Amino acid sequence: xxxxxxxxxxxxxxxxxxxxxxxxxxxxxxxxxxxxxxxxxxxxxxxxxxxxxxxxxxxxxxxxxxxxxxxxxxxxxxxxxxxxxxxxxxxxxxxxxxxxxxxxxxxxxxxxxxxxxxxxxxxxxxxxxxxxxxxxxxxxxxxxxxxxxxxxxxxxxxxxxxxxxxxxxxxxxxxxxxxxxxxxxxxxxxx
Ligand SMILES: Cc1cc2nc3c(=O)[nH]c(=O)nc-3n(C[C@H](O)[C@H](O)[C@H](O)COP(=O)(O)O)c2cc1C
Numbered sequence: 001x002x003x004x005x006x007x008x009x010x011x012x013x014x015x016x017x018x019x020x021x022x023x024x025x026x027x028x029x030x031x032x033x034x035x036x037x038x039x040x041x042x043x044x045x046x047x048x049x050x051x052x053x054x055x056x057x058x059x060x061x062x063x064x065x066x067x068x069x070x071x072x073x074x075x076x077x078x079x080x081x082x083x084x085x086x087x088x089x090x091x092x093x094x095x096x097x098x099x100x101x102x103x104x105x106x107x108x109x110x111x112x113x114x115x116x117x118x119x120x121x122x123x124x125x126x127x128x129x130x131x132x133x134x135x136x137x138x139x140x141x142x143x144x145x146x147x148x149x150x151x152x153x154x155x156x157x158x159x160x161x162x163x164x165x166x167x168x169x170x171x172x173x174x175x176x177x178x179x180x181x182x183x184x185x186x187x188x189x190x191x
Contacts, residue, residue, distance in 0.1 A: 004178050006034035007069035011076030011087030011112065011123075013042035019120075021152045022113050022145065023075040028157060029168050033175040036073075039065045041090035052097040059093050066094055066102040071178035072136070076112040078123035083130070091127075095134050104135035107181050109174040111143035111167075113151065119144035137181060139174050143167065 008027055010020045027036035043058050045051070055063075066072070076087055083091075094102045110127055112120035121144040128138055145151070145163065153159035158167055 003035040004033055004070040004175065004182055005068060006030065006036045006178075007065055007072045008036050008038045009041060009072060009074045009087070009090065010038070011041075011074065011084045011127075013086045017077070018113055018115075018147050018151075019075045019077050021156070022111075022147075022158075023073065024156055025152050025158045026073065026075065026111070026167055026171060029164070030171040030175055033171075033179075034071075037065065037069070041086055044090055044093055047089050047092040047096070049096075055097075062090070062093060063100070063102045066106070069106065070182040071107040071109070071174065072103075073174070074108060074110045074112075074127065074131075076110070076120060076123050076127060078112065078114050078116070078120040081122045082126050083123050087127070088130075091130060091134070101134060103131065105181070106136050107139065107174070107178045108136040109139040109143075109170060111145060111170065113145040113147040115147045117146060119146040137177070139170065139177055141170060141173075143170050 008023050010017060010023050012019045039062060044062060045056050077084055108131055110124050112124055114120040124144065131138060150159045151163065158164035
């Protein structure tokens with residue numbers, strides 16, 4: 001049976017990104033409901049309004065992937081108490097050109113991790129404000145994850161049991177939200 005199409009965006013272009021590891025582990029938690037597709041953002045050119053009339057091919061590909069998604073999971077680090085530039089660039093391309101906002105109406109689950117005690121909370125808060133403005137339907141609650149060496153185990157799963165239970169709750173609620181907002185066909189097959 002077809003699963004819900006989940007676009008996964010990692011707000012880091014770092015090779016060994018802890019947020020990418022977390023994103024893969026979260027995608028596994030939703031494996032029975034979601035078909036997860038990791039969307040590249042590190043090859044998107046720097047946003048420039050001059051290019052809106054003739055979108056670069058990477059941007060066309062990226063916006064198509066967003067459009068096809070039933071829901072979007074964004075897992076982001078915090079850079080200087082805000083949204084990393086690579087992610088903000090991707091958000092802006094998703095929103096443009098005017099009238100072609102690929103975010104509008106998309107259910108989105110925002111989370112992220114940082115070794116800091118507040119686990120990327122300020123980046124997530126800034127991102128939430130931006131995404132609400134762009135018309136996404138955000139999953140409620142706060143999923144701030146402090147990165148510890150045992151957060152992701154050697155198999156790529158969330159290693160810490162309480163964090164796994166915490167995140168599983170978000171994933172289950174997100175599957176329910178996406179199922180309700182997705183096209184009737186997608187929602188039926190994921191039920
Ligand atoms: C430019 C820069 C700014 C950072 N600012 C913050 C910050 O404001 N808060 C925080 O908790 N960590 C901050 N960090 C540390 C990141 O949490 C850490 O590098 C983390 O590994 C980034 O996630 P990633 O591995 O997924 O790229 C910063 C790192 C960089 C490179």
